[in-house]
Structures are given as C-alpha cells and as structure tokens.
Amino acid sequence: MANDIASELTISTAVATLGDLLSDMSAYTLNVAPDVIGKAGTIQVPVVDTDDVARDWSASSGYTGNSDSSVAGLDVVVAERIKPFKISDTAYNTSPLTLQSYVEQNANEFGRYLQNLVFKALDADANVSKTAKAETSVALSDVKTLASGLDTAGAPMDRHLVISPSSHTNLLPASAETFGQNVIEGGRFSSLYGLQIHPSTGQVSGSGKVHSFACAKNAIVVVNRRPDIQATSNLEEYTPFEVEGLGLQCAFRRFYEASTGIHYGAFTTMFGVGVAVPSQVKALKRT
16 A cells, blocks of 8 residues: 555656646647657658748639648657656655655656757757857847747747746846736746747756757647556556646656665656757757
C-alpha cells in the first residue's frame, strides 16, 4: 500500500509541476498521440505552404487556377527523453512531504530539459533570424521589433514570445502606472504587442545562444508519443500519464534494488522538435 500511495503522489506531483512549467509548449504546434513507439524514430509532420493569393472568381481560372498551396513533409526525430532519480528506503518512507519535494524538483528538471530541446533546435537552424542582445538589456522596443518581424514575414496572428526570466524581469515596470497593478502583483505580463508571454528557463548556456524568441504557433512543431514499457527484471511499475492542458504523453517507471534498498524512478517521454517555418521565428541571442 505504501508503494501505491507513493506512486500516486509521484505522478500527481509531476503532472502539476510539468503543467505549470511547460505552459510555453502551447506556443508551438503539438503533434501528440498516445501511440507507443520504440527508443527512437522519425515522424513526418505535414507543413502547409500557402503561397497563393486570394482573388476574384473568373471564368478563365474558375475555382482551381492559381491554387498554389502545397503540403510538404517535415521529418522530426523523436527520441526517449528521461530524468532518472533514486531515493533510499529510509527517505522513501520518511514523509510524503519529503517525497513530494524530491519528485517536484526532478519533474522540474525533466521539464526544463524538454524546453531546452526547443532552444537547441533554434540554435541549430541557420534560417532562423537571430539578433544579438544581452538578456538583461531587453527592452520593450526589442519586443516590438520582434513582433514587427513577424508582421513582415506574414505570420498568423496566433503569436507567442518565449522569453528568458531575466529578460522578462527587465521588462517589468517599477510602478503600476505603466501596465497596471495586476502586472506588479503577478510579476509577469500576459501579452505584449500581440505576443502571448511565456517565461522559460530552458535556454542553452553560452554566448551566441538564443535566449528569447517570438514565433507564430505554426512555426515550431513538437512531436510527442508515449514511451514503450520495455520491462526489465527489476521494473516494479510503468504508469503512463498525461500533462493536462497540453496532452503531452509521459510515463513514470519505478525500479527497486533489494540488495541496496534503493528505489529508482524515471520520468520519460518520446519527444522531438522541428522548425517548420523558420521565417516566422524571430530570436534574440546572447552577445
């Protein structure tokens, strides 16, 4: 019974932590399904290109002329992403609060790693526009420039700004006179210049790396599938779970080594990122 209670606590804590942390995933197109695949694979995601323009009907062109829309395939590599952790028998059974705190920290690291994969994809794509700007120097004018860049690219109006915490903090006003009391009390913006705001801690460290970016929802694709069980002799539990609000498919694995009295756990998911429309991503990179 103790193990059952701990498992329920572990999963509910992970769902709550990941749901809060990964809110920025709503800024991307999510290709999510509960299908089970192996340790790695490539999934082709359709990308629609609408280069054609709207026009008046004419007898010569009818309804089929100038229909230049096309659907291309974007190959997204999906691999199993894991956050393993362990805890002794003594700590495991000491207190539910101790276990909850421990699980919360590991779930937070798991979520940050998934965020990090998005930033890595942007860093690796030479077609994504990147402007050098120190994180602590980001101003409202820079956010406006990013929004303007999406305007120029003809991006749809479902737009988002994924921003580093230090850049976000730098934007916060010193008083309520500029943006109102709600921004001061809540410590964050909901939107700026038509961009929904998502603070994120998933940036890649180092100079020249992207720390904040604006994008249209269709510009970045996240592919997610449920990981396979692939049981081993000491696997005591495999429980799939879903991050509510996003539909992300994850699983909790639990192992026990009786000889050492150590409980091992792992959060796991099949996850990949692809940049579908690089022109509709405008990024700021470290100087």
